[in-house]
Amino acid sequence: MTDGQIIQLKNISQNFEIDSKKQIVLKDISFEIKKGEFVCIVGPSGCGKSTLLRIVAKLINPTAGAVRVNTDKLAMVFQNFALFPWLTVEENIAFGLNMSGAKESEAKKIVREQITAMGLSGVEKKHPKELSGGMKQRVGIARALAINPEILLLDEPFSALDIFTAKKLRAELLSIWKERNLTVLMVSHLVEEAVELADRVIIMSANPGKVKEAKNVGLSRPRSVRSEQFYHLVDEIEKLIHS
Ligand SMILES: Nc1ncnc2c1ncn2[C@@H]1O[C@H](COP(=O)(O)OP(=O)(O)O)[C@@H](O)[C@H]1O
Ligand SMILES: [Mg+2]
Structure with missing residues (x-):
């Protein structure tokens, strides 16, 4: 892993056995994340986003490939809260x-x-x-x-919330990320959310789950979700997802 990187995935594949049939969920996924980066993963439902996050968290051992994470101070936030x-x-x-x-x-x-x-x-x-x-x-x-934690993994953390609550928590997450110098890897099903928050958006395609493209957001912060560049980038990513 080169200097400044904190997560590195190399040729990750994941198969699951479903009704004694092999299903290829993730195929040949590789990317790196730099310390302090805010990265969002977007892609269609079922393309393996949650599985990928669990692999990074070492909750699942992938069928093939290597995961390197430069810290064990890693914490996860779930869509359905997963409280006790x-x-x-x-x-x-x-x-x-x-x-x-x-x-x-x-x-x-x-x-x-x-x-x-x-x-x-x-x-x-x-x-x-x-x-x-x-x-x-x-x-x-x-x-x-x-x-x-040094790394915060979030799996659609705001998608079970109403839009006002989600908006408020997104803003709070951004300040926490900045204040604490966190590295954030977040799964989202909303392209707007990804473009509002992330430095980089990783776009996945399904069947099998693969990385289609990674886009640097490149908009200065604080971001206006009403700017032309914002709309343009959201549009571009949505087209990539659906193409
Ligand atoms: N533990 C598991 N055993 C078998 N199949 C699984 C398991 N976890 C996920 N899958 C399957 O892998 C695919 C991707 O699931 P998931 O990672 O949850 O996708 P996403 O989060 O992108 O919606 C789905 O078809 C799902 O049914
Ligand atoms: Mg999921």
Whole structure:
């Protein structure tokens, strides 16, 4: 891996056995991500985006190819929040810290910081079922950030939320990324979202899942989602997806 790179995928393929038939889900995927980069993956449903993210997180061992990740400080945020329903908000946030054997006093301090930072003051003792979707995802993000990750993987984190909540959380994610110098790899099904957030958009095609193209966004920040260049790039990427 060259200097400055934090994730490197080389010729990744993934097959799954479905009803004793081999299905090629990912085929020959290669890309690198630089430290500090914000990269979005877009592509049709079922093209293997979630599978690819799980491979980067080392939750799945790919059928072929090599994954190199330059840190083990990696955290994941899920579309359906994946909170533990039997734990309170603060216990959910503390989960990864406790798993990694953090001291109780230290864990408490970090959890308190995350509760304040993510706007969760007042709901610490509640359980996930008592929260709105937006608040649940705040907990999901707080839990991920509590371990002080270098890489944040997000799998369609805002697609279960209403558009106003999603918009607010997108803006917050951008400030977190900047403040913490994170490397972000996010799956999205909205091209607008990808172009609003990412430095680079990786476009996948399906059957089997492959990288079709990678596009540098190249728009200065803060970005106007109403500019002509913005529309133009969204249009171009959408055409690539559907071609
Ligand atoms: N653990 C698994 N076992 C068998 N098939 C799977 C498994 N995970 C995903 N798949 C299949 O792989 C394909 C890609 O799934 P996924 O990565 O979830 O796509 P996406 O996130 O792009 O919608 C789908 O056809 C899905 O059914
Ligand atoms: Mg998915």
